[in-house]
Amino acid sequence: MNKKMDLRTVNVQRYILPLREGGSLPALADADDGFKYVLKFRGAGQREKALIAELIGGEIARILGFKVPEIVFAQLDEAFGRSEGDEEIQDLLKGSQGLNLALHFLSGAINYDPVALDIPSRLSSEIVWLDAFITNVDRSFRNTNMLVWNKDLWLIDHGAAFLFHHSWSNWEKHATGPFPMIKDHVLLPTAGQLDEVNERFSNIITESDIIGIINTIPEEWLMASREMDTPEEMRAVYKNFLLTRLASSSQFVKEAKNARETLI
Known part of the structure; x- marks a missing residue:
């Protein structure tokens, strides 16, 4: 495709x-x-x-x-x-x-301050789910990577996500496993609707969506590290990682819920 x-x-x-x-x-x-x-x-x-x-x-x-x-x-x-x-x-x-x-560039945007602005439980849960899904380590109290612009919350900086692609040999383990670093997520304390979000989000993302995104990655970026012989092989791993992780979403949701229980 x-x-x-x-x-x-x-x-x-x-x-x-x-x-x-x-x-x-x-x-x-x-x-x-x-x-x-x-x-x-x-x-x-x-x-x-x-x-x-x-x-x-x-x-x-x-x-x-x-x-x-x-x-x-x-x-x-x-x-x-x-x-x-x-x-x-x-x-x-x-x-x-x-x-x-x-x-x-969102001119005039300000950094999200968790002390100054409360995020509703549903939105918090949605963002926590996203970051657990893509294994994004960089949405913490130290660096929230969210902006407030025109009274809306905007997500930025996902370059630290997908930890598996720094060690291609164990991508299957990353895909099916929990995401322990979710415990440091800035919105985890208010993410009280993870099960509901998981049910809804798991049905929104389609294989076609994933393929469309993966096929957009420039070949020169994929082959820069020379970790595989062809860009098609690398695209296949990204696709399979995402599809496997989506099918195993209950695992990272369970990890997030357990981590949240220690905070509240």
């Missing part, structure tokens, strides 16, 4: 400033469509794997009905950044020539 998502491609025109949050050093940039984007570089941190996780995690969240900034491919010309004075940034730009990933 060759179904793909319809992701736009923009050309980066101007590097505005680094967003020094976490280890990946994303940046605010202008593109040729007149919009600003948070640019995620293929040459940073976990390299292409972080971009793959960002793409899959963000688009799964969108299918489930969450608000996620538009994700686009961002082309970085080889001449881009030659005038950049910061050597670290210049090296990052040189190492990221070609196709990168970017999220539409």
Whole structure:
């Protein structure tokens, strides 16, 4: 099946400033469509794997009905950044020539503060379910990776998800197992409707949706690490991981419920 998502491609025109949050050093940039984007570089941190996780995690969240900034491919010309004075940034730009990933910049958005804003139990449960499903370690009190924009909650930064793709040999174990790190999730204390959410979300995500997302991953990103012989093999693992994890959702829901009981 060759179904793909319809992701736009923009050309980066101007590097505005680094967003020094976490280890990946994303940046605010202008593109040729007149919009600003948070640019995620293929040459940073976990390299292409972080971009793959960002793409899959963000688009799964969108299918489930969450608000996620538009994700686009961002082309970085080889001449881009030659005038950049910061050597670290210049090296990052040189190492990221070609196709990168970017999220539409939500101007004026503020970071979600769990002390200042209460999230309803149902929404908390939905976000906890999502992060347990995609094994996202990065939605903690230290780094919530949620924004409030136009009075709505938006999810960002899924590049730390899909732990299995850092060790391909045991992806089946990751797919069927619990997700112990859910205990650190910022919304777990208020996630009191996990069973109801599991029943609903398990019926929303389809195999066709998963295939469409996986087929959208650029071949050059998949083959950058040379961990398998063909991109088709790697796409098959991502697809099978997600389908197996979806079928085993009761396992990670049980883990989340047990972790929550120790908090309340």
